[in-house]
Amino acid sequence: xxxxxxxxxxxxxxxxxxxxxxxxxxxxxxxxxxxxxxxxxxxxxxxxxxxxxxxxxxxxxxxxxxxxxxxxxxxxxxxxxxxxxxxxxxxxxxxxxxxxxxxxxxxxxxxxxxxxxxxxxxxxxxxxxxxxxxxxxxxxxxxxxxxxxxxxxxxxxxxxxxxxxxxxxxxxxxxxxxxxxxxxxxxxxxxxxxxxxxxxxxxxxxxxxxxxxxxxxxxxxxxxxxxxxxxxxxxxxxxxxxxxxxxxxxxxxxxxxxxxxxxxxxxxxxxxxxxxxxxxxxxxxxxxxxxxxxxxxxxxxxxxxxxxxxxxxxxxxxxxxxxxxxxxxxxxxxxxxxxxxxxxxxxxxxxxxxxxxxxxxxxxxxxxxx
Numbered sequence: 001x002x003x004x005x006x007x008x009x010x011x012x013x014x015x016x017x018x019x020x021x022x023x024x025x026x027x028x029x030x031x032x033x034x035x036x037x038x039x040x041x042x043x044x045x046x047x048x049x050x051x052x053x054x055x056x057x058x059x060x061x062x063x064x065x066x067x068x069x070x071x072x073x074x075x076x077x078x079x080x081x082x083x084x085x086x087x088x089x090x091x092x093x094x095x096x097x098x099x100x101x102x103x104x105x106x107x108x109x110x111x112x113x114x115x116x117x118x119x120x121x122x123x124x125x126x127x128x129x130x131x132x133x134x135x136x137x138x139x140x141x142x143x144x145x146x147x148x149x150x151x152x153x154x155x156x157x158x159x160x161x162x163x164x165x166x167x168x169x170x171x172x173x174x175x176x177x178x179x180x181x182x183x184x185x186x187x188x189x190x191x192x193x194x195x196x197x198x199x200x201x202x203x204x205x206x207x208x209x210x211x212x213x214x215x216x217x218x219x220x221x222x223x224x225x226x227x228x229x230x231x232x233x234x235x236x237x238x239x240x241x242x243x244x245x246x247x248x249x250x251x252x253x254x255x256x257x258x259x260x261x262x263x264x265x266x267x268x269x270x271x272x273x274x275x276x277x278x279x280x281x282x283x284x285x286x287x288x289x290x291x292x293x294x295x296x297x298x299x300x301x302x303x304x305x306x307x308x309x310x311x312x313x314x315x316x317x318x319x320x321x322x323x324x325x326x327x328x329x330x331x332x333x334x335x336x337x338x339x340x341x342x343x344x345x346x347x348x349x350x351x352x353x354x355x356x357x358x359x360x361x362x363x364x365x366x367x368x369x370x
Contacts, residue, residue, distance in 0.1 A: 003348075003355040006364055011285060011344045012046025015278035018336055019045060019269040023329065028213065028230065032268035035225035044267045045275070048208045049282035051265055052163060055206045058096040060162035061126065063155075064088060065141075065169045065197055065217065067104030069189045070312060071180060076106035078311040078322050079212075080168030082302050083276035085114040086294050087165065088136045090280045092120065094287045098129050098136075100161070104191045105140040110309035112138060117301040118294075126158045141191040145176075148192035152199050163206040168272035169193045171217040171259025173238075179215050179257035181314075183232035183239035193217060194261045201264065209263030210275045212323070218263030226258040233258040271323045274333060281337040285344050293338045296331035303327060 016037070020029045033044075040047045056062060064087055066080035081103065088099035101111050112122045121135040129135040142151050170178045170190040178190045194217045201207045209218020214226040214233045227234040234256045241252040269275030277293075284292035294302075303320035313321040320327055358364070 001359060001364055003352065003359070006355060006359060007344055007348075008046050008050070008285075009043065009364065009367060011340060012043030012282055014340050015045040015281050015337055016043045018333055018340075019274040019278040021274075021333070022270055023325065029268065029270040031225060031229045032212070032214070032222065035222040036266050036268045039221065039266065045278035045282045048265050048267050048279045049286055051206055051208065052283060053286045056091065056095045056097055056162045059098060060095065061098045061100055061159040062091050063161045063164040063196070063200065064099055064101050065103070065164060065166040065193045066101070067107040067191060067193070068168055068170055069104055069106055069186070070314070070316065071184060071186070071189070073312060073316055074189060075310060075312050076104050076110070077168075078303065078306045078313050079272050081107050081110050081311060082114060082306050082322065083273035084167050085111055085118055085120070085136075086298070086302060087167070087276055087280060088115070089118045089120055089294065090283060090292045092134055092136075093289065093292045094283055096133065097162075098126070098159075100126055100137045100139060100159070102139050102141050102155070102193065102196060108138055108140050110306045110311045113305040113309040114302045117305050118298065141193050141196065143188070143191050145192055148195040152196040155196065156199060156203070160203065161200065161205060163208065164197060164200045166193070166197055166207075166209040166217040166263070167276050168211065169197075169217045171215060171219060171261050173253070173255040173258055174260045175253050175255040177238075177240065177253040177255055179232070179238050179240075181213055181215065181232075181257070183237065183257055185238070185240040185243040185253070194259070198261055206265070207263050208265040208267065209261075210267045210269065210272045210279070212269055212272045212275070215257040215259055216272070217259060217261050218266055219259045220262035221266045223258055223262070227256065230258070232256060271325065273322050277334055277337055281341045284338075285341045288345060290338065290342045290345060293341055294334065295338055296335045299331050299334040300327055303330060
């Protein structure tokens with residue numbers, strides 16, 4: 001093991017631990033992380049960041065998929081959209097990439113508002129950003145199953161991306177139905193984003209999915225853990241029959257909330273945005289540029305912009321909060337993650353002797369899979 005490998009292992013684990021901080025205390029993040037960490041064989045934030053680091057080149061397109069609409073307000077939640085735009089910023093800084101945000105129609109206004117405080121120019125098509133720096137495209141995706149295949153094919157025909165990253169995006173279960181966290185049917189409200197994700201995966205595109213419960217795109221990679229331990233996830237556990245709307249009562253699909261799509265790279269966290277932040281911090285370390293990771297001030301501005309644009313948190317409040325967590329904890333986590341990356345870069349030479357002496361004694365040999 002080298003000094004770089006040891007740093008990536010331990011920095012990655014620190015970022016994973018921060019992303020899986022459990023202020024609520026009910027442990028869902030621990031259940032998800034155990035299975036995802038075992039599958040990856042190394043810290044998830046660094047595992048995913050390393051994949052981006054080796055796959056993206058200047059001017060490459062990267063698709064970022066996000067957007068969950070919540071009942072009863074039928075508005076999109078803050079989790080997912082905030083980190084999606086901050087990831088777009090990071091990819092521009094790290095690679096000079098061309099990020100394309102594909103999202104629910106309800107996310108478009110917020111995406112543009114957040115991009116404005118991040119310094120990114122937004123456009124409505126991929127053609128518009130091909131020759132432009134510091135720009136991203138924002139494209140709404142259909143909720144119509146029949147139209148999803150054609151729209152996905154059309155986007156891919158315009159630009160095959162180097163990678164696709166899904167963050168807190170709705171994933172259909174094995175029988176094609178979408179659910180919220182409490183098992184209610186959401187199929188009519190959600191964009192069919194997993195159609196695009198699956199097509200890109202089938203084409204061999206690097207695919208990363210970030211989730212915090214099990215009903216998100218990509219979480220089928222740990223389906224066994226979900227069905228056994230996550231409420232509403234197993235077959236017959238969803239509450240479709242209890243879902244009422246202006247369209248009436250939805251028949252029970254009996255499929256559970258667990259998403260069927262299984263991402264090649266899976267990153268789980270207490271809050272999906274936190275998982276994405278950890279991946280960005282790991283990428284900042286790998287690219288040796290801490291500015292790739294945003295700071296607490298920009299996190300605050302992004303959260304406030306999302307709230308002003310009509311986004312709501314998990315509990316329905318139209319405030320700058322993510323999954324019920326306010327600015328204090330979100331800005332604190334961003335600061336800690338950024339400082340972890342900064343210290344790891346800054347102390348490479350200062351601590352070189354300590355690395356050498358530690359490595360000589362062999363404790364960390366084979367530790368990546370521990």
